[in-house]
Amino acid sequence: MNTYYLPDDILNGSTMGADEVVIRCYTSGQDSVKNRIVLTQNMINLLVSGTKTVVYPDATAVVNAGELVVLSAGNVLTSELLTGGQQFNSILFYFSNELFNKFLIKYDHLLQSVIPLSGKKSFLTFKQDNFIKQFIVSMQALMATESELPAAVRSIKLEELLLYLLHFDPERFRAIQILTKDREQLQIKKVVESHVGQLITVDELAFLCHMSTSTFKRRFSEIYHTTPQKWLLNRKLEMAAELLRSGGESPSGVYLKVGYQNHSSFSEAFRNHFGYTPSDYQQQQLNVAP
Numbered sequence: 001m002n003t004y005y006l007p008d009d010i011l012n013g014s015t016m017g018a019d020e021v022v023i024r025c026y027t028s029g030q031d032s033v034k035n036r037i038v039l040t041q042n043m044i045n046l047l048v049s050g051t052k053t054v055v056y057p058d059a060t061a062v063v064n065a066g067e068l069v070v071l072s073a074g075n076v077l078t079s080e081l082l083t084g085g086q087q088f089n090s091i092l093f094y095f096s097n098e099l100f101n102k103f104l105i106k107y108d109h110l111l112q113s114v115i116p117l118s119g120k121k122s123f124l125t126f127k128q129d130n131f132i133k134q135f136i137v138s139m140q141a142l143m144a145t146e147s148e149l150p151a152a153v154r155s156i157k158l159e160e161l162l163l164y165l166l167h168f169d170p171e172r173f174r175a176i177q178i179l180t181k182d183r184e185q186l187q188i189k190k191v192v193e194s195h196v197g198q199l200i201t202v203d204e205l206a207f208l209c210h211m212s213t214s215t216f217k218r219r220f221s222e223i224y225h226t227t228p229q230k231w232l233l234n235r236k237l238e239m240a241a242e243l244l245r246s247g248g249e250s251p252s253g254v255y256l257k258v259g260y261q262n263h264s265s266f267s268e269a270f271r272n273h274f275g276y277t278p279s280d281y282q283q284q285q286l287n288v289a290p
Helices: 097-106 130-145 151-168 170-180 183-193 202-208 213-224 228-246 251-257 263-274 278-288
Strands: 003-006 022-028 032-039 042-049 051-055 060-064 067-071 074-081 088-095 123-127
Touching (some): 022 130, 042 051, 042 060, 042 130, 051 067, 060 123, 088 130, 088 151, 097 151, 097 183, 123 170, 130 151, 151 170, 183 202, 183 213, 202 228, 213 228, 228 251, 228 263, 251 278, 263 278
Parallel strands (some): 003 032
Antiparallel strands (some): 022 088, 042 067, 042 088, 051 060, 051 074, 067 123
8 A cells, every 4th residue: 555745745846845835725525535645735625526535643534525624744544425426626825833832922922911722632623614625716717827836925825824813712722732732842942032122132032931941941942953142143134134135224223123232243244244334235226126
């Protein structure tokens, strides 16, 4: 029996970045039973017609037309059954834990007061209401006009879908955090990424994560593959470069917004990183802007 790796097998040899979203319209004209699937990314399946059964090691999900299911990465057995003489038809979104974590960090203010449903599952099912049905129609129209949607459009459509699920059923959505499998990792990312532009030390970040400094540095290295100091420096300078490219900020005003105490240390770090002073970098970027 063949084993299918998804979404890898539909990427034609290209690799999927951590921030990339893969969207596919899937249609089949025949029943299939217990396909071996390795989900290398999380998946949302918007089922348009047919019935899908997904078997995890600890549970089984039966999804009918008019429902959607959020599936965690892992090994599963899937069966697809046609109903009423129709083809099996669904829209699939594939996305990484890292991308989902970023969504949770971005909208943490909407989740703080929500109590998640008890129990842990590898999947969550939702009924398709009128909004979701219209969302499916919009996706079908988009994908009918282009063979491959731009990466930015794919990301926005996933965010739109996730944000609506959060609004539609916040308690159930809150439980989707089990898909990340590592709450400690999410906590570190949330603390670190929300303090990039602030004056804060590694010891203080460790404290906010309820860890010793040594434990924090070790876990940080496992997640980001570098030291906290190097990562924070790079992120501050990338943020500064983005502000300078916008043209609405002067170099003398940017350094405070990215957590530097004085302009000279900021200018030196910026020049070492980009090879230009902040002023020269801004002028160069503005000159090449269309």
